[in-house]
Amino acid sequence: MDEFRVYIHNRNPAVNTYSKSQVIRDEHRLSLWLKVASSTSDEEYRPRNLHKRNRYWGQAFPHGVNNQDTRDMIHIDEAQFKLQSQDYKRDKVTRQMRCDAQCKYKKGAGAVSLIMGISGDEQNPFEFSKQYSSGGNNCWQFYNYMAAFIEWLNTNRPGRACCFTMDNLNIHKSPIILDLVEDAGHIGWFFELRIGRAMDPLSMCLT
Numbered sequence: 001m002d003e004f005r006v007y008i009h010n011r012n013p014a015v016n017t018y019s020k021s022q023v024i025r026d027e028h029r030l031s032l033w034l035k036v037a038s039s040t041s042d043e044e045y046r047p048r049n050l051h052k053r054n055r056y057w058g059q060a061f062p063h064g065v066n067n068q069d070t071r072d073m074i075h076i077d078e079a080q081f082k083l084q085s086q087d088y089k090r091d092k093v094t095r096q097m098r099c100d101a102q103c104k105y106k107k108g109a110g111a112v113s114l115i116m117g118i119s120g121d122e123q124n125p126f127e128f129s130k131q132y133s134s135g136g137n138n139c140w141q142f143y144n145y146m147a148a149f150i151e152w153l154n155t156n157r158p159g160r161a162c163c164f165t166m167d168n169l170n171i172h173k174s175p176i177i178l179d180l181v182e183d184a185g186h187i188g189w190f191f192e193l194r195i196g197r198a199m200d201p202l203s204m205c206l207t
Helices: 002-011 020-029 047-058 139-156 175-183 201-206
Strands: 073-081 112-119 127-132 163-166 188-191
Touching: 002 020, 112 139, 127 139, 139 175, 175 188
Parallel strands: 073 163, 163 188
Antiparallel strands: 073 112, 112 127
């Protein structure tokens, strides 16, 4: 919590440091909750993970992100959504967006996969996402997404060499994905730590 508050303040020193109660209140407002049975709290402060975290944030590429401009960093994550049940007594949603139409959502059938990348550029932020209704999250689908994303960057952000961060899902580490990133002239990639996920807003939103 304290590291998170300091991080926000350092991003914009003109803003006073948020109190813990303010952060907790906004987490509730955004309906951000810890996952049940999450091992994050148990694993985060183990010596080996503290070492990995210090190396990740404190060392230069390729061992860490210390020398990388946040404007050129892009975080990528994916999620799959499927309507399995409807329970109006749980969770929160704005009234205008409530899903209550009959015979429309095909409960229990099909799923939608989302892959999204968000930039760390505060002055000119952007996101690039693709939705898929079949195939799940596989290597071929992720390759097509990355190829389309790189083509979009070449058109809309020409001349910028980006650094991609993502979790250590096996398809992310496929040689054809890594070669695609390097061959396009981008800086490279990092596989984010499986601890300290509060620093990863996209994963929190897609969880």
